[in-house]
Amino acid sequence: MVEKKKKMPAKKPAAKKAASYKKGYECKLCGYRLIVDRECDCGEEHVILCCDQPMKKVRITG
Numbered sequence: 001m002v003e004k005k006k007k008m009p010a011k012k013p014a015a016k017k018a019a020s021y022k023k024g025y026e027c028k029l030c031g032y033r034l035i036v037d038r039e040c041d042c043g044e045e046h047v048i049l050c051c052d053q054p055m056k057k058v059r060i061t062g
Contacts, residue, residue, distance in 0.1 A: 022062050025055035035060055 023036040027050035034048065048055045
C-alpha cells in the first residue's frame with residue numbers, strides 16, 4: 001500500500017514593519033552621512049561641515 005505525502009501548511013507572509021527614521025546629516029558632495037543619536041540642549045543650531053560645506057539635514061532609514 002502506498003502512503004500519501006502530507007502537505008505542509010502554507011506559511012503566512014511576515015508582517016511588514018513601519019520604516020523607522022533617524023535624524024541625520026548628509027554631505028551633498030561626497031555622500032558621507034552622520035546619524036544623530038541625541039541632540040544637545042544648548043538651544044542654538046550647530047553647523048556641521050564636510051568637504052568645506054555645511055551638511056544638509058536628512059531623515060535616514062534604519
